Amino acid sequence: MAEINTQKLDSYLRLIEISRDLASTLDLDELLDRIVKAAADFSDAEAASILLYDNTARQLYFQVATNIDEPTRRGLVVPLEGSIAGWIVTNRKPLRIDDVNKDSRHFGDIAQSTGFSIKSILGIPLITKNKVVGVLETLNKKNGEFTPEDENLLSVLGAQAAVAIENARLFQQSDLISEFVHELRTPLASLSTATYLLLRPEISREQHEQIVSSIHSETLRLNTLTSSFLDLARLESGRVQFRKSTFDIMDLLYECKDVMASKAEEDNIQIRVIDPEGGSPLEADRDKIKQVILNLLSNALKYNRRDGSVILKITSEKEKMIISVQDTGLGIPKDALGQIFDKFYRVKENESTATGTGLGLAICKKIIQGHGGVIEIKSKPGIGTNILISLPLQSKFIQN
Ligand SMILES: Nc1ncnc2c1ncn2[C@@H]1O[C@H](COP(=O)(O)OP(=O)(O)O)[C@@H](O)[C@H]1O
Ligand SMILES: [Mg+2]
Incomplete structure (x- = not known):
């Protein structure tokens, strides 16, 4: 009879618990925070970080790390070429490196500016529905080097994390969109009334001018509303580069x-x-x-x-x-x-x-x-x- 590896079983049980926890979080910031903490914990690493990938802009944005809490780094672009995370996105494969300083793909800027020096990295792509949503990296194994077993565990965690991130993003968008649609109702109703009135034969020339002018200001307001809304949506999704x-x-x-x-x-x-x-x-x-x-x-x-x-x-x-x-x-x-x-x-x-x-x-x-x-x-x-x-x-x- 095969001996049960209790340590392994323990890890899997904890993974199940964490997956549940992740699935119940719809706040994106909170979720990313939980993922990096769990990842560092699981891989027995000094730190962990997440970069999100924007498919349309084809860019990677640094999001959170367990060892950095300054919000200024959020949204920083990490190049696809010449970075480990970029390699992971492009190849859709995990990567284990024992000494990043000997690896030409290492992009040192974020680490350098924090004074945190990186030696070993284990990184995995976050993939859901065949789409890369980001990269999860754990940094500096506390004892020894990252193992294939660490890679397996992190990949399981990553698969759950990717789904949770996608859900939180969709939720965030639908929340914002439903509020936006609600805001559109009032100006649209007044535009509809105004155009109806314009068609009435009994209105005077003066009234006609008043109505046209109110239509004009209402459309200007709709224009501002739309561009402000887009500004805010971009800022909220963390995709704005400063x-x-x-x-x-x-x-x-x-x-x-x-x-x-x-x-x-x-x-x-x-x-x-x-x-x-x-x-x-x-x-x-x-x-x-x-x-x-x-x-x-x-x-x-x-x-x-x-x-x-x-x-x-x-x-x-x-x-x-x-x-x-x-x-x-x-x-x-x-x-x-x-x-x-x-x-x-x-x-x-x-x-x-x-x-x-x-x-x-x-x-x-x-x-x-x-x-x-x-x-x-x-x-x-x-x-x-x-x-x-x-x-x-x-x-x-x-x-x-
Ligand atoms: N300087 C101010 N003095 C008084 N009220 C203000 C001032 N700035 C903002 N407000 C109030 O806060 C609300 C929100 O401001 P804002 O987000 O800029 O929206 P908006 O100006 O489009 O209404 C405004 O509607 C207004 O009621
Ligand atoms: Mg204002």
Whole structure:
């Protein structure tokens, strides 16, 4: 009778338990976290990481690792050529390497920037429905070298992980899409009413013009809604690549002020940019930070009062920069502050003041988080709102 290998049996029992756990997680971030932890544990490795593969863009994006918790690395592109993960995707095969430093496929950037030195790697492709969704890697076997048995176990875990990732992604998309469709109903209903009215013989020329103008503004709003929605969907899927450069934040603030100048004039609102002492270089994705400032400035104008003001201010601290956007507007009721960064959320009291989509702040938050920063809001109804962004002076994400 064959002897039962109890250690092996133990591993398989634990695998079953983990698979169950993975299948019940629909939150993608949480899921990836659990997968890397289980993988490191199973292979008796110092660390583990996951890269997700985008089939359309044919690119690999670094996602999570047990030894790195900085969000700035999320979404970093790892080249398909010249990386171990790339080899695994292209060949759809596991790979075991005892010393990566002797392997030309090793892509050292992510590891180097964290100070974590990699010696051995066991990597497997995450495949479901014949599609590669990513790569799971375990790094540095604690004792000795990775074995074929480690490879087998990790492959079983990987197969479960791939299905769970695909499910979480589909769930995320369907959730977002159903909210989007819901948001489309109101503008579509008003467009339908408007066109119906246009066809009525009894409406006057003046009414006709009014209706056409409302159709025009409603379609503009639908346009904004669609592009904001796509922006957010891309950010949420972790497929946005941040492009790092060093720039002067003051130049950027003045640029944003110029963009919004005519809008500010309409309500006689003054925009002031307050210079800090000395220069203010920031290392970040300039276009994305500009998108954030324009969003906040647009809110500060939209929800302001006539003859009000907006102040854009920078304060530099030791290793971070605080950007503040302060207005003299309507403010936000206390009980609404907790939901203000939720997608599609708009404050009831302010809704009639200005048109909007409720996506602006959700996008801002995603971008700031992607830089390893924090966005906060302080507000007093009737007095004004202050948005504070805190960003590390040097974003640590890597450029290929
Ligand atoms: N500066 C501000 N002053 C007052 N209310 C604000 C301000 N910024 C945002 N809000 C409130 O937060 C909601 C969400 O903002 P946002 O996500 O930018 O969506 P939108 O501006 O498209 O409505 C707005 O609808 C508004 O009610
Ligand atoms: Mg807005």
